[in-house]
Amino acid sequence: MTENAFIKWIKDEAKDYERRKKAMAKKKEEKSQISDGVLKLVNITKELTRQIDESGIRYITYDEIHKVKDAIDIVVDESGIQYITYDEIHSDYVRADDPKAFKEEENG
Numbered sequence: 111m112t113e114n115a116f117i118k119w120i121k122d123e124a125k126d127y128e129r130r131k132k133a134m135a136k137k138k139e140e141k142s143q144i145s146d147g148v149l150k151l152v153n154i155t156k157e158l159t160r161q162i163d164e165s166g167i168r169y170i171t172y173d174e175i176h177k178v179k180d181a182i183d184i185v186v187d188e189s190g191i192q193y194i195t196y197d198e199i200h201s202d203y204v205r206a207d208d209p210k211a212f213k214e215e216e217n218g
Contacts, residue, residue, distance in 0.1 A: 147184035154181045 154177050161170060191203045192211035204211050 147188045151181035
């Protein structure tokens with residue numbers, strides 16, 4: 111390898127290293143955007159499913175189910191998602207900007 115080819119190779123490797131370093135920083139930043147509510151919901155749901163796997167549904171308490179419901183409510187509030195409207199029945203959630211999202215009628 112000539113000196114010029116070696117220097118070019120070093121420069122290319124340095125550029126590639128910087129590109130990888132920036133990509134890792136961006137990926138790390140994306141991971142940190144998980145809210146506490148989402149993390150709580152994931153952990154509570156994981157624990158509930160672990161208990162179902164180990165002892166079956168028979169031993170799941172209402173309190174454990176209620177914790178999951180509370181965690182879902184926190185995630186819904188944090189993320190601003192809305193119910194979807196199906197003929198005056200509210201069912202699944204959608205993003206607030208979805209045209210099917212439930213809109214409260216204004217009186218007046």
